[in-house]
Amino acid sequence: MFSHIFMSVSDFDRAFNFYRPLMNSLGVELRFCDHEKPWAGWHSAGKERPFFVICKPHNGQPHHAGNGQMVAFAATSQAAVRATHQVALENGGTCEGPPGLRPQYHANFYGAYFRDPDGNKLCVACHALPVDIP
Template structure:
């Protein structure tokens, strides 16, 4: 369904460190890098979707959207835990610790946080333990 998601950054280096560590914890690989300007990651097996980090092309400050969130898929619950810990250790702010959320469905296991720029993200797994 998705081709790619793009996240704007005002402090590219800080955000790049954050996302590099997060995607390493998820087992994804970096695919693109234009230092200080653009980076892109994709699933370890390749293909789409991509997630891009960039300074805004129009030169204006990046800003977060209220009510917007990007949910990243993890292979299992341990990966959710690892990615959430990596996010918090690299400047992220917790918006909901890892855990089951049975009001979504019985096996939904997710964690929520904001990146250093304030963008809200989720890491989730839909499989049984």
């Protein structure tokens, strides 16, 4: 469905230091990184697309976090949701909703919400049967 998802950032190095461990936690591969441009892109293991890309705004204007936009990453387990949420908080993210079941979405939805250092809203979610909730 998607070719790529682009996330604007104000400070590339700070953002890269946030997203690299986050993507590692999810098992998402770094496909490219160019500090001169600056931009970086990740994709699921063994895949070519879609890409998740961070970069300063192309038009040179300041970054602004959107109101109502969110990117949600898939996790393979509830444990991965918890671990990734913790990694986000340890690397400059802020909590927007701790890991847990969200039955208002569907019976198996287990997710966590956070913002990156630029205020972009992110989610990590697992849709599998809730078998490893502590």
